[in-house]
Amino acid sequence: MPLDFAILSNDGTPNQTVPLSMELHDELMSNARELKLYRILKFHDYFEDVDTSPIELAGLQQEILSLQRTASTRQALRFLLELYRLTELAVGQGQTIYAIAD
Numbered sequence: 001m002p003l004d005f006a007i008l009s010n011d012g013t014p015n016q017t018v019p020l021s022m023e024l025h026d027e028l029m030s031n032a033r034e035l036k037l038y039r040i041l042k043f044h045d046y047f048e049d050v051d052t053s054p055i056e057l058a059g060l061q062q063e064i065l066s067l068q069r070t071a072s073t074r075q076a077l078r079f080l081l082e083l084y085r086l087t088e089l090a091v092g093q094g095q096t097i098y099a100i101a102d
Helices: 022-035 054-068 074-093
Strands: 003-008 014-020 050-052 097-101
Touching: 003 074, 014 022, 014 074, 022 054, 022 074, 050 054, 054 074, 074 097
Parallel strands: none
Antiparallel strands: 003 014, 003 097, 050 097
């Protein structure tokens, strides 16, 4: 089961989601460690729920852009682009992004 990055609807259910596989998670966390991307590293535990408040999203966006430069596969690049779009949506709505472990 994937780690889902999500914006929640008013009833607490995921509204917009971007799934992350375990294999890709391992690759991205390794790159994030090398680059010291601390906001990305909040998601280091694939099996732990984590939230990122609206005030943290600008910094997370910068780290996503940094991580994109290290993407070695289309799958990694696609995930990072989708995650960046999700952060843009969250910023526009003043929403928190949740990483939900299934």
